[in-house]
């Protein structure tokens with residue numbers, strides 16, 4: 588079938604979808620899969636001004652909201668830092684966020700990204 592212009596697989600879209608899948612693998616408990624719910628995290632929406640989660644990032648990819656790789660990486664860092672800020676050190680969420688941030692940024696270094704093609708330049 589003929590792809591409409593809106594469905595054309597843009598290189599950046601393909602790259603971000605691939606990176607997102609790799610980042611999600613680092614969240615086996617799916618603590619970051621969906622928006623944090625105030626019912627499970629008392630006061631969350633008053634403490635965290637800009638919530639972020641993997642499902643929101645996926646939607647932003649599909650809506651072509653990311654104009655660059657750096658915007659995508661900023662949302663990933665925001666998501667992890669929200670959890671580091673809200674959850675006390677020593678909690679399962681604080682530890683999971685530190686681990687995810689560290690592992691995720693290692694996947695997003697130029698050395699790791701260069702093989703994915705010069706679409707980043």
Ligand SMILES: COc1ccc(C(=O)NC2CCC2)cc1-c1cc(C(C)=O)n2cccnc12
Pocket residue numbers: 617618619620621622623624627628669670673674680
């Ligand atoms: C989408 O968010 C979630 C989804 C599921 C779970 C979950 O399964 N928690 C079980 C582990 C002990 C209960 C936790 C969370 C969760 C993430 C977070 C984050 C990311 O801060 N959080 C903070 C306080 C309480 N719950 C959570």
